Amino acid sequence: MIPYENLKTLNKPFEEKLRKKFDLFLDKGWYILGQEVSLFEEEFAAYHQEKHVVGVANGLDALILSLKCCKFSPGAEVIVPSNTYIATILSIIHCGLTPILVEPDSKTYNIDPAKIQSAITDKTAAIMVVHLYGQCCEMDPIMEIATQHGLKVIEDCAQAHGAKYKNQLAGTFGDFAAFSFYPTKNLGALGDAGAIICKSEADAAQIRQLRNYGSEKKYHNSVVGYNSRLDELQASFLREKLPYLDEINNHKRALAAIYFQELNGDFIKPHVGSDFHHVYHIFNILHPERDRLKKYLLDQGIATEIHYPVAPQNQLALKDYLTKFDYPISTKIHETTLSLPCSFAHTKADIYQVVEILNKFNT
Ligand SMILES: *Cc1c(COP(=O)(O)O)cnc(C)c1O
Numbered sequence: 001m002i003p004y005e006n007l008k009t010l011n012k013p014f015e016e017k018l019r020k021k022f023d024l025f026l027d028k029g030w031y032i033l034g035q036e037v038s039l040f041e042e043e044f045a046a047y048h049q050e051k052h053v054v055g056v057a058n059g060l061d062a063l064i065l066s067l068k069c070c071k072f073s074p075g076a077e078v079i080v081p082s083n084t085y086i087a088t089i090l091s092i093i094h095c096g097l098t099p100i101l102v103e104p105d106s107k108t109y110n111i112d113p114a115k116i117q118s119a120i121t122d123k124t125a126a127i128m129v130v131h132l133y134g135q136c137c138e139m140d141p142i143m144e145i146a147t148q149h150g151l152k153v154i155e156d157c158a159q160a161h162g163a164k165y166k167n168q169l170a171g172t173f174g175d176f177a178a179f180s181f182y183p184t185k186n187l188g189a190l191g192d193a194g195a196i197i198c199k200s201e202a203d204a205a206q207i208r209q210l211r212n213y214g215s216e217k218k219y220h221n222s223v224v225g226y227n228s229r230l231d232e233l234q235a236s237f238l239r240e241k242l243p244y245l246d247e248i249n250n251h252k253r254a255l256a257a258i259y260f261q262e263l264n265g266d267f268i269k270p271h272v273g274s275d276f277h278h279v280y281h282i283f284n285i286l287h288p289e290r291d292r293l294k295k296y297l298l299d300q301g302i303a304t305e306i307h308y309p310v311a312p313q314n315q316l317a318l319k320d321y322l323t324k325f326d327y328p329i330s331t332k333i334h335e336t337t338l339s340l341p342c343s344f345a346h347t348k349a350d351i352y353q354v355v356e357i358l359n360k361f362n363t
Contacts, residue, residue: 002341002350004303007183009345011190014240018190021236033212033229036236043242044179044195048169052204055195055230056211059158059180062194063091063128065210065228066154066176069203072097076125079151081111082330084130086312088156091178092128093321100124101313101322103329107271109133109284113141120145126152131160131170133307134186134252134281135272139165139173146174154178161187162249164277171197181238186252186281187245193234248344252280255342255351259283262355268336282307283342290336293361300357305339 011018028034037055045053056062067078074096080088082101092099102119105112110132127146129137146153153174157163160170161179171177181193198204206223209216214225241248256278260269268286272278284307287293294304311334312318313325341354 001301002303002346002354004305004339004341005184005343006345007188010188010343012345014244017240018237021240022233025233025236031232034232036232036239037230040230040235040239040242041195043239045197047242047245048172048197050172050197052198052201053195054198054204054207054211055193055235056207057228057230058192058194059156059178059182059185060087060091060194061211061226061228062178062180062196063088063154063156064094065207065226066178066196066198067091067095067097067126068210069176069198069206070126070152070154072125075123077121077123078125079111079116079119079127081130081132082312082327083109083111083333084132084156084312085158085308086315086317087158088128088130089312089318089321093318097125098123099321101324101327101330103327104132104333105138106329106332108135108138108273109270109333110135110137111142113138113145116142116145120149120151124149124151126154128154128156129174130156130158131163133270133284134159134163134279135270135276136160136163136165136170138275139168143173152176158182158185159281160279161185162245162277163279166275167277175199176203181234186248186279187238187241189234189241190237191231191234193230193238195230249279251344252283252342253278255346255348256280256283258348258351258355259285259340259342262352262359264359265361267358280342282339284337284339286333286336287338288336290338294338296361297354297357302341302354302357304341306337307339308334310334 041053083104155174155177158180163170177197181189214223
């Protein structure tokens, strides 16, 4: 049996280090917003050669607090990909803003820059890009459009830790970048965690306030804040794993390379241009008979996942929040996509086995 994911195996190489961190944590007895959070913020900033990182409770909150920091007028429009995990769109709704869904490029699955231009109205305030599956969006034209129209850019980097476009790291292009360290992400905590990269000390200070009840000074609250602090214990675990992020990504890239080289048959593999350093949070293929393929693989002992089975516009939760429900490219991706095993816990031998079985799938 080859699992899609096994978090216990994935964290095995870090086990000793993590236990040591937990012992230190217990000995110290400082549980909330301590040194581990500050140090992780510094180290995560240094990894990106950035100055300002604020740790928050999770990836959704990272998106929400980034938007809150922008202080857009109620009802302002935020451009967002139609092909994304629902969290991206939820963050816009939670801030009282209007999500405007834009279709992806059918080859990269990421938001199509050409279609952003035509979605801009006089109410547009921001573009929220998602570097989906671990591949950066085409940031040059997107930043150009944003500059032209005076729009903020927020990057959803939940699936793209360490991904690059033209040698520049995801999370360093926009005004804000939201990261999730949900356990399955390329940099995963042992629980919920998130962070925001921002460009100014003023924004960082604002987000620090927002994550802690809007308080600058203890018991003095100047804005209507949240409780969205990065947990001290999770920060201490993340500090242990951050130095291995590139190794984790390179492992996933090496597994993806096997799929690229060895998979034949009518599977559509991801399109990765030479400007893109893909980190394969998810390695997906498209196949017209996706459900039959998934069952075939499971019968042969290979677990797969679907990211995602229901397109955002078809989610009950969004029915009152969208003005348009017709997104054929995104729908087609949702209907045909299948995510194959490609994690830090898999070996090359696992992937060769998956390939061998996949190549025997006859249509
Ligand atoms: C995981 C994910 C999120 C949300 O992160 P959480 O930490 O689970 O809140 C947001 N956007 C995308 C694209 C994700 O994959």
